[in-house]
Amino acid sequence: MMNVNGYLTRLANNAIIRDAEKDSITRSINTISSRLNSYFDKEIGSHFIFGSYTRGTILPRSMDQKSDVDYLIQFSDSTFKPQTYLDRLRRFVNANYPSSQIKQSNPTLVLELNHIKFELVPAIETFFDGLKIPASQSSFNDWMSTSPNDINQSLIRVNKNNNNLIKPLIRLMKYWNAKNGYPFASFELEKNVISQFDYVLPGLLGYQSLENKLYTAVEGLEYSFLDPNYKVNAVQRLQNNIRSIKDERAAGLDDLALMKIKRIFPENNSLISSLLSRGL
Incomplete structure (x- = not known):
């Protein structure tokens, strides 16, 4: 018993997340990567997934409706506030995923596909602070330093x-x-x-x-x-x-x-x- x-x-x-769902997510990740490169070209540097999906701790959406894959996009210029980069990502999504749901969930942009949500996170890199992502709304700062996969x-x-x-x-x-x-x-x-x-x-x-x-x-x-x-x-x-x-x-x-x-x-x-x- x-x-x-x-x-x-x-x-x-x-x-x-089982094999069929994982395969679907992998295809979406590869498609997003390709479309980011094509759309932004030299406007962006590195971009990659991070978070619970890479750690094997993400839940299926049947167990957690907020399950999502985090995707970081580092922009080459680092002179603007987070909203400028979020607006750029919104235009990218509108151009490449016109029939998909998108919403801003400060400080990220959420792209909802049939099988999973992607949380698109803009980032910049500075000489002294390294990689930085938008700070939460409750913060007094616009950006915060991060080491996303530590x-x-x-x-x-x-x-x-x-x-x-x-x-x-x-x-x-x-x-x-x-x-x-x-x-x-x-x-x-x-x-x-x-x-x-x-x-x-x-x-x-x-x-x-x-x-x-x-x-x-x-x-x-x-x-x-x-x-x-x-x-x-x-x-x-x-x-x-x-x-x-x-x-x-x-x-x-x-x-x-x-x-x-x-x-x-x-x-x-x-x-x-x-x-x-x-x-x-």
Whole structure:
């Protein structure tokens, strides 16, 4: 009979973008790259994907309607404010994807295709500050420095040191986040999980399970009472439920614990149907 760890493991392993969808996304990435080069020519320098798609922590859209692929476009000139470059990207999208939905989601431009959203991020590079992307609206600055794929190396190391359980753990936490109105920004949640397990040295741990990693990650979630009520309530509710599940597991009430974990992380029926239809 399936227990809590078995259920979480199955759910996390299914919460990935499958081959057919991945092939479609790859074709779109290649098309965007080609069209950017053709449209902008020497107006742009490097451009590349980054973010959760490159880390293997992106969720299928059936589990997260905000799932998107981040695409950075570095402009050759660096003298303007972010909106100038966003306007250039909007003209590019209008010219190359006239039937697709686009919207500005400060400080990026979102291109919505049938299978996935692309978040187009303008960037500039300066001698002293390196690569910079638009700052959030709440910032007093127009630009902020970035090293977009540095976190990837941290995740590779931490995931390896934790028996390859951190990537599936992140997918579970992002699924909970999406189900609860996004109390955390996706990137911040990923960084939170990685930092919690970054201290672990390989070989010093005994038996490891996704279930125990989840308990640790949930207990480590933090909030401020300056945060909006929905975020505070979501975190408190999750932490209370996990404490209850741990108590039930310790008391041998595995069926009750499994029922409760399924309420927090419900089965994704549309994904299961898709997998079954393909014999997976």
